[in-house]
Amino acid sequence: MPPFSQFDSSGRLRHLITLDGLSDEQIRELLDRAQHYLAPRGSIPVRSRDLEGTTIANIFNEPSTRTRSSFELAGLRLGADVLNLEIQLSSRVKGETVLDTIHTLESMAVDVFVIRDAEPGITQFVAEHVYDHVSVLSAGEAHLTHPTQGLLDALTILRHKGGFRDLSVAVVGDVKHSRVARSAYHIFTALRVGELRIVAPEALMPPSGEMPDAVRFHSIEEGIAHCDVVMMLRVQRERMAQAAIPDPHDYHARWGLTASRLQLARPDAIVMHPGPMNREVEISSEVADGPRSVIREQVINGVAVRMAVLDTVISNRRKQGDNR
Amino acid sequence: MPPFSQFDSSGRLRHLITLDGLSDEQIRELLDRAQHYLAPRGSIPVRSRDLEGTTIANIFNEPSTRTRSSFELAGLRLGADVLNLEIQLSSRVKGETVLDTIHTLESMAVDVFVIRDAEPGITQFVAEHVYDHVSVLSAGEAHLTHPTQGLLDALTILRHKGGFRDLSVAVVGDVKHSRVARSAYHIFTALRVGELRIVAPEALMPPSGEMPDAVRFHSIEEGIAHCDVVMMLRVQRERMAQAAIPDPHDYHARWGLTASRLQLARPDAIVMHPGPMNREVEISSEVADGPRSVIREQVINGVAVRMAVLDTVISNRRKQGDNR
Amino acid sequence: MPPFSQFDSSGRLRHLITLDGLSDEQIRELLDRAQHYLAPRGSIPVRSRDLEGTTIANIFNEPSTRTRSSFELAGLRLGADVLNLEIQLSSRVKGETVLDTIHTLESMAVDVFVIRDAEPGITQFVAEHVYDHVSVLSAGEAHLTHPTQGLLDALTILRHKGGFRDLSVAVVGDVKHSRVARSAYHIFTALRVGELRIVAPEALMPPSGEMPDAVRFHSIEEGIAHCDVVMMLRVQRERMAQAAIPDPHDYHARWGLTASRLQLARPDAIVMHPGPMNREVEISSEVADGPRSVIREQVINGVAVRMAVLDTVISNRRKQGDNR
Numbered sequence: 014m015p016p017f018s019q020f021d022s023s024g025r026l027r028h029l030i031t032l033d034g035l036s037d038e039q040i041r042e043l044l045d046r047a048q049h050y051l052a053p054r055g056s057i058p059v060r061s062r063d064l065e066g067t068t069i070a071n072i073f074n075e076p077s078t079r080t081r082s083s084f085e086l087a088g089l090r091l092g093a094d095v096l097n098l099e100i101q102l103s104s105r106v107k108g109e110t111v112l113d114t115i116h117t118l119e120s121m122a123v124d125v126f127v128i129r130d131a132e133p134g135i136t137q138f139v140a141e142h143v144y145d146h147v148s149v150l151s152a153g154e155a156h157l158t159h160p161t162q163g164l165l166d167a168l169t170i171l172r173h174k175g176g177f178r179d180l181s182v183a184v185v186g187d188v189k190h191s192r193v194a195r196s197a198y199h200i201f202t203a204l205r206v207g208e209l210r211i212v213a214p215e216a217l218m219p220p221s222g223e224m225p226d227a228v229r230f231h232s233i234e235e236g237i238a239h240c241d242v243v244m245m246l247r248v249q250r251e252r253m254a255q256a257a258i259p260d261p262h263d264y265h266a267r268w269g270l271t272a273s274r275l276q277l278a279r280p281d282a283i284v285m286h287p288g289p290m291n292r293e294v295e296i297s298s299e300v301a302d303g304p305r306s307v308i309r310e311q312v313i314n315g316v317a318v319r320m321a322v323l324d325t326v327i328s329n330r331r332k333q334g335d336n337r
Numbered sequence: 338m339p340p341f342s343q344f345d346s347s348g349r350l351r352h353l354i355t356l357d358g359l360s361d362e363q364i365r366e367l368l369d370r371a372q373h374y375l376a377p378r379g380s381i382p383v384r385s386r387d388l389e390g391t392t393i394a395n396i397f398n399e400p401s402t403r404t405r406s407s408f409e410l411a412g413l414r415l416g417a418d419v420l421n422l423e424i425q426l427s428s429r430v431k432g433e434t435v436l437d438t439i440h441t442l443e444s445m446a447v448d449v450f451v452i453r454d455a456e457p458g459i460t461q462f463v464a465e466h467v468y469d470h471v472s473v474l475s476a477g478e479a480h481l482t483h484p485t486q487g488l489l490d491a492l493t494i495l496r497h498k499g500g501f502r503d504l505s506v507a508v509v510g511d512v513k514h515s516r517v518a519r520s521a522y523h524i525f526t527a528l529r530v531g532e533l534r535i536v537a538p539e540a541l542m543p544p545s546g547e548m549p550d551a552v553r554f555h556s557i558e559e560g561i562a563h564c565d566v567v568m569m570l571r572v573q574r575e576r577m578a579q580a581a582i583p584d585p586h587d588y589h590a591r592w593g594l595t596a597s598r599l600q601l602a603r604p605d606a607i608v609m610h611p612g613p614m615n616r617e618v619e620i621s622s623e624v625a626d627g628p629r630s631v632i633r634e635q636v637i638n639g640v641a642v643r644m645a646v647l648d649t650v651i652s653n654r655r656k657q658g659d660n661r
Numbered sequence: 662m663p664p665f666s667q668f669d670s671s672g673r674l675r676h677l678i679t680l681d682g683l684s685d686e687q688i689r690e691l692l693d694r695a696q697h698y699l700a701p702r703g704s705i706p707v708r709s710r711d712l713e714g715t716t717i718a719n720i721f722n723e724p725s726t727r728t729r730s731s732f733e734l735a736g737l738r739l740g741a742d743v744l745n746l747e748i749q750l751s752s753r754v755k756g757e758t759v760l761d762t763i764h765t766l767e768s769m770a771v772d773v774f775v776i777r778d779a780e781p782g783i784t785q786f787v788a789e790h791v792y793d794h795v796s797v798l799s800a801g802e803a804h805l806t807h808p809t810q811g812l813l814d815a816l817t818i819l820r821h822k823g824g825f826r827d828l829s830v831a832v833v834g835d836v837k838h839s840r841v842a843r844s845a846y847h848i849f850t851a852l853r854v855g856e857l858r859i860v861a862p863e864a865l866m867p868p869s870g871e872m873p874d875a876v877r878f879h880s881i882e883e884g885i886a887h888c889d890v891v892m893m894l895r896v897q898r899e900r901m902a903q904a905a906i907p908d909p910h911d912y913h914a915r916w917g918l919t920a921s922r923l924q925l926a927r928p929d930a931i932v933m934h935p936g937p938m939n940r941e942v943e944i945s946s947e948v949a950d951g952p953r954s955v956i957r958e959q960v961i962n963g964v965a966v967r968m969a970v971l972d973t974v975i976s977n978r979r980k981q982g983d984n985r
Contacts, residue, residue, distance in 0.1 A: 121961070145703065410769055614758075614761060
């Protein structure tokens with residue numbers, strides 16, 4: 014078997030398992046396409062029938078409101094049929110059975126699998142084994158990757174800042190365990206962000222070899238100083254303990270993004286969070302709901318980005334089919 | 338913040354949280370519209386594409402067959418996209434997170450939230466905080482309100498009796514804990530029903546200040562005598578104990594609607610029940626399945642009423658948008 | 662009440678509860694229609710709007726990936742609205758309440774109920790009580806019947822072998838507890854298969870009066886010798902114990918379909934399995950994934966067969982309506 018590639022034999026995007034390896038140009042094409050799907054708030058969302066006849070299976074290992082709904086609406090607004098399955102794929106992986114589940118669904122003419130699983134490697138494993146005309150999209154994989162989150166983060170910055178190369182972007186919090194941070198790292202380095210900072214207590218920093226192009230900061234005050242973009246990460250209670258931080262209150266005192274700390278960033282800095290937020294833990298409500306917060310726009314952009322990815326992989330498949 | 342209103346700045350219905358405060362005319366408009374959606378049994382249900390491009394999120398805190406399916410079909414038959422979410426909103430309400438869930442979904446361009454929750458106040462709380470173009474509909478809230486049930490009950494009576502003002506309507510059973518009874522009270526007083534009776538054991542009567550325009554009866558025989566409409570309520574075992582009724586068998590003996598008791602009502606009286614029924618407890622099967630039962634019609638009318646409400650709030654939103 | 666019939670007063674298929682009693686001609690009509698819904702792999706599946714305005718309720722007592730998804734996609738690809746309900750109907754059957762659930766849904770204009778339940782008789786019980794224009798389809802009932810599985814098995818054989826009358830078909834494994842085997846027996850005897858064999862350890866054979874037209878074999882080697890079709894059945898661990906087989910490894914050694922055993926069948930024999938497979942228990946991966954396996958085609962044919970059944974019962978209902 015050749016090494017796994019997300020691209021088809023003509024170099025077009027077929028799967029989206031990770032942002033690692035996508036070129037600046039490939040990312041910009043996806044962001045461009047996503048912009049077509051954005052409508053003014055309160056107006057009817059952009060729709061098409063471009064995916065009519067296409068079947069998407071959303072396979073989530075947990076009841077996920079946010080990402081599952083976003084993918085489901087993206088599919089429906091393109092005219093696809095969407096199947097929701099709550100399956101823990103990785104618990105079926107003894108022997109070959111995860112593939113039997115997948116092969117069964119692809120025999121029912123599922124064209125795109127959207128997969129969230131807690132076990133690293135499952136999504137690529139599936140992508141390696143599906144039929145030629147089938148695509149696999151990650152909807153978040155363990156601590157490793159969440160590519161559509163990276164795309165929506167980039168789209169949000171693009172719409173506010175117009176570009177990436179002059180920007181200083183700070184990713185703050187539990188970077189070590191965060192798939193959001195990893196996807197941010199991949200996309201921002203590909204897009205050649207001016208400066209990328211990771212800002213975390215030592216215990217929540219990724220291993221020293223990882224994210225070589227990011228600058229490391231061990232205090233939030235230094236980390237966000239003069240930044241254009243502050244991306245806060247969700248923190249979990251058990252991670253605080255690893256960083257010797259006794260409780261959420263203490264985490265907020267030392268690592269929370271408050272209005273006064275936000276003064277350290279540029280006056281026009283934007284604040285992002287992938288959600289769901291722990292208010293008054295990693296972020297104060299004053300900031301989350303304040304004028305610099307673009308958190309709701311991230312959600313809007315999430316649907317657009319997912320429509321763009323779905324539309325891209327399906328139209329690439331049609332082009333690939335024409336080649337034969 | 339101004340006091341909460343279900344109506345937009347032009348006085349048109351925007352949310353439906355309660356029937357309390359709706360005028361006779363507003364209710365009749367909804368009932369008129371609902372009648373358009375009724376088709377003869379066995380024929381294909383009335384459909385339209387009027388809500389194409391609209392997204393409805395059904396948020397239920399429990400697996401609900403009846404009301405959830407009714408709202409889902411109402412949405413689909415109007416051409417909307419329908420998202421089903423089984424979330425206990427109120428358990429997220431610590432701090433602000435219920436609103437974060439809602440804001441996330443409205444950022445995905447959800448236009449209408451249909452909410453069932455066990456905690457009083459949640460539905461209005463959500464309605465107070467959504468964007469201007471978003472509507473919130475209650476699908477049943479604690480013991481307080483179930484407005485589409487009230488509407489379907491009124492529609493059922495209208496279709497059988499042609500009006501309300503000459504009727505005597507008896508609501509029988511656990512009135513105290515019933516959202517169905519409260520919504521019935523609101524709609525029948527607005528529609529100026531001739532006589533509204535609440536019929537219950539003392540322990541299951543609402544507090545004395547509540548439902549001032551209803552006449553209270555403490556025996557089912559007196560309560561349904563010469564009535565045109567008998568609305569039975571579902572009773573729960575733990576409520577019987579409060580009324581010092583030892584078991585379902587005894588409840589049936591003292592408070593159940595039997596064929597012989599039904600003789601006390603008018604010869605053309607209709608029998609209603611919101612479902613699910615406890616057969617041989619609050620109602621005998623002979624009555625439930627008998628010629629005077631309109632229980633299945635209530636379900637039919639439920640879909641029509643929900644289509645009417647959905648269509649109304651969406652078309653009102655469009656009118657409101659035109660005003661700007 | 663007249664004895665239950667799956668056919669309407671004009672003899673057309675109305676329900677599909679069992680294959681028992683379907684004629685050769687009726688089965689062939691369904692198979693013919695199913696062939697219209699088959700598309701080459703990777704192409705967009707055949708779709709129509711023939712069931713637009715129709716509502717299908719999938720009522721499954723368990724989270725079923727395979728059959729539920731197959732029925733859901735069959736409905737969506739015909740343009741129907743599909744409602745998914747995870748209800749244990751039989752646990753509601755105390756008194757009449759299973760029927761109240763069904764009557765509620767049919768009052769919402771559900772046209773077709775697709776039911777999987779673990780309790781024998783529930784599906785027919787429902788079919789006996791629905792409105793004249795409503796159809797009930799079994800999606801698998803206890804150990805008794807799984808009619809669309811039988812149809813997809815027959816379609817798979819038809820497409821590979823061109824007919825049935827000259828074939829020897831072996832059904833191998835836990836025949837006693839298998840609804841798949843029972844539906845296979847019904848359809849293959851109706852289609853007058855040349856020879857039908859049931860192959861099982863004595864403890865897993867059906868009672869001696871059952872399946873009178875099948876030849877019984879107590880060893881897999883003899884049972885599949887010179888066969889054209891080998892249908893393997895899923896085995897459950899607790900059944901092995903009944904057959905005094907200590908573990909899956911031992912079951913495989915004595916009853917598993919291996920490549921070497923498959924040599925005993927005809928050179929062009931096909932291998933089938935209803936899924937989900939226990940690999941290296943009743944079937945080796947080498948065989949399951951080998952050139953004679955048609956297991957994935959069974960899944961493809963499953964969607965086509967379910968589309969054919971849905972389309973048939975709905976168009977029969979329309980014809981019946983015209984008669985009145």
